[in-house]
Amino acid sequence: MGITAFNSSAFPRVTPWECFTVEWFSVLAEDKRLLTGLRNSLFIGLGVVCLSVPLGLAGALMLTQVKERVRPWYYTIVISPILVPGVVLGISTLLFWDRVGVMFGASRDSFFYNGFFLTIIGQSTFIAAYTMLVFISRLQRFETVQEEAALDLGATHWQTFKKILLPFLAPAIASASVLAFLASFENYNTTVFTAISTSTITTVLASKVRYGIDPSISALAVVIVVLTLIGAAVHEILKRREIARSKLAAEVAAGNRLSIGKQTPWYFDPALIMIFLIVVAGVGTTFMAGTMGVEECKVAVKTEKQRATQERIKALRERNQAKRDVEAAQQAQEAEQKREEKEGRTGTENFNSIFNTDNLAPAEDAPETTGEPENDPSRTGTENFNSIFSTDNLAPKDDSEQENGEQDKKDEEAPRTGTENFNNIFDTDNLAPKSD
Numbered sequence: 001m002g003i004t005a006f007n008s009s010a011f012p013r014v015t016p017w018e019c020f021t022v023e024w025f026s027v028l029a030e031d032k033r034l035l036t037g038l039r040n041s042l043f044i045g046l047g048v049v050c051l052s053v054p055l056g057l058a059g060a061l062m063l064t065q066v067k068e069r070v071r072p073w074y075y076t077i078v079i080s081p082i083l084v085p086g087v088v089l090g091i092s093t094l095l096f097w098d099r100v101g102v103m104f105g106a107s108r109d110s111f112f113y114n115g116f117f118l119t120i121i122g123q124s125t126f127i128a129a130y131t132m133l134v135f136i137s138r139l140q141r142f143e144t145v146q147e148e149a150a151l152d153l154g155a156t157h158w159q160t161f162k163k164i165l166l167p168f169l170a171p172a173i174a175s176a177s178v179l180a181f182l183a184s185f186e187n188y189n190t191t192v193f194t195a196i197s198t199s200t201i202t203t204v205l206a207s208k209v210r211y212g213i214d215p216s217i218s219a220l221a222v223v224i225v226v227l228t229l230i231g232a233a234v235h236e237i238l239k240r241r242e243i244a245r246s247k248l249a250a251e252v253a254a255g256n257r258l259s260i261g262k263q264t265p266w267y268f269d270p271a272l273i274m275i276f277l278i279v280v281a282g283v284g285t286t287f288m289a290g291t292m293g294v295e296e297c298k299v300a301v302k303t304e305k306q307r308a309t310q311e312r313i314k315a316l317r318e319r320n321q322a323k324r325d326v327e328a329a330q331q332a333q334e335a336e337q338k339r340e341e342k343e344g345r346t347g348t349e350n351f352n353s354i355f356n357t358d359n360l361a362p363a364e365d366a367p368e369t370t371g372e373p374e375n376d377p378s379r380t381g382t383e384n385f386n387s388i389f390s391t392d393n394l395a396p397k398d399d400s401e402q403e404n405g406e407q408d409k410k411d412e413e414a415p416r417t418g419t420e421n422f423n424n425i426f427d428t429d430n431l432a433p434k435s436d
Contacts, residue, residue, distance in 0.1 A: 002225060005218035008298060012215045019297035024215040028223075031216060037204035038220075040116070041185050044200060047120040048127055048184040049177045055124065056131025056176060057169070060139055063132075079133075081126040086189030093122035093194050115198030122194040127183045131176035138172035226279075233275050 004012040008019035028034065059078045066074055081089070101112030111117045142165070150160040188202040195203060205217065 001218050002222045003218075004215050005222045007215065008301070010214060012213065012218050018301045024219040025223075027214065028216040028219040033199070034201070034204050034208075034216070034220070037199045037201045040198055041201040044116060044119050044123070044191075045181040045184040047116070048123050049180045051120060052124040052128040052131050052180045053173060053176050055128035056133075056180075057135050057173070059128065059132040060135035063136060064139055079129050082129045084126065086126075086187065087193070089125055090122055090190040090193030093118055093125065093190070094196075097121070113196070115194065115196040118194040118196065119191055119198065119200070122190045123184050123187055126190075127180045130183060131180055134172050134176040134179065135169065138169055142168055230275070230279070233272070237272050 001012070003014050005024050006020055006022065007013065007017060008021045008023070009016075063071060063074060063078075097112050097118060101110060104112075106112045146164050147160050150164055151157070155163070186202065188206065191200055192203055192206075208217065
């Protein structure tokens with residue numbers, strides 16, 4: 001994420017790398033909303049430290065004072081806020097203090113409805129349990145004999161706490177404070193309900209992610225990481241200085257006067273000087289590399305992007321044109337097939353539509369009929385039935401009268417078994433009795 005803060009790309013990414021720049025730190029410095037959220041988070045974190053650390057210390061001291069049988073129940077109760085989801089804590093904090101404000105008749109401008117107050121209270125309800133765990137682990141190594149000896153010597157309970165217990169818990173207090181601050185700084189689930197109109201760094205970042213982010217977020221991450229490393233280095237240096245002072249005090253107590261005056265000031269520590277030089281060199285190199293040749297690099301990158309875009313557009317057009325050519329060829333082929341199917345219906349040219357009235361008219365290329373039957377050898381027995389709807393079928397043919405008379409004689413001579421009296425069922429002679 002830190003690398004993306006130095007890429008000139010408008011979206012946080014490592015690849016493809018465009019230009020080395022530090023402009024996003026300037027964008028971060030000009031983002032008033034983000035800086036306001038950062039300032040509010042710092043203020044809320046300090047408030048949470050001031051409230052949760054004393055609560056955690058009190059809970060840890062109470063745990064060491066209650067009876068053995070009560071300790072498991074007490075421990076379960078004070079640790080339970082850690083197990084409650086942050087959303088539930090945020091909503092319950094908001095509703096609880098709203099009811100308290102209504103009970104006291106407070107207006108909407110009172111602290112009962114203040115986002116800072118509600119956020120500090122809501123976060124402290126579970127962060128205090130974290131700090132209590134730190135104090136419990138420290139108190140397990142504490143010898144109560146020291147407190148008993150102080151009380152036997154006439155010290156009060158407050159003096160015993162201030163001069164014996166509190167110095168012993170100093171490392172735990174520092175650790176608990178750092179833990180409480182970091183837990184408050186990164187909290188979102190509870191803060192989003194209790195902040196109301198107040199914005200913190202987490203709520204601002206969440207809104208930025210919703211509408212789109214830029215590498216200024218990465219620049220913020222770099223700043224936080226650098227400050228954390230510097231703080232850790234300073235803490236380590238101070239810790240080593242404290243160890244050195246302890247050794248010096250032991251040597252002085254042993255009578256070794258030669259060690260007096262050998263201790264150097266903390267700002268002359270070699271490790272601190274090295275860290276300072278590394279930071280200065282890094283910042284200077286980054287500034288020089290980010291300000292020299294950045295504009296030329298951006299112009300080159302922009303030109304390359306335009307060229308790549310034009311190539312993509314050209315390839316897309318060629319692909320679309322090839323697709324259109326294929327579709328046109330397919331349409332032409334389909335039209336040709338339809339035309340061939342329409343022209344190539346063998347034997348059905350005159351029957352394109354059976355309901356067409358033109359089917360009753362003779363075809364233009366058909367030969368004219370003279371009333372004589374076609375001598376088609378393939379129509380055996382159908383010479384006189386060329387057209388069953390023709391009125392000429394009811395008239396006797398001129399050239400077949402003799403043949404019909406001979407056929408009638410043959411029919412009269414040849415006996416029709418069972419049908420002699422039924423030559424014509426519509427003949428009135430069938431009703432008269434036969435002469436024979």
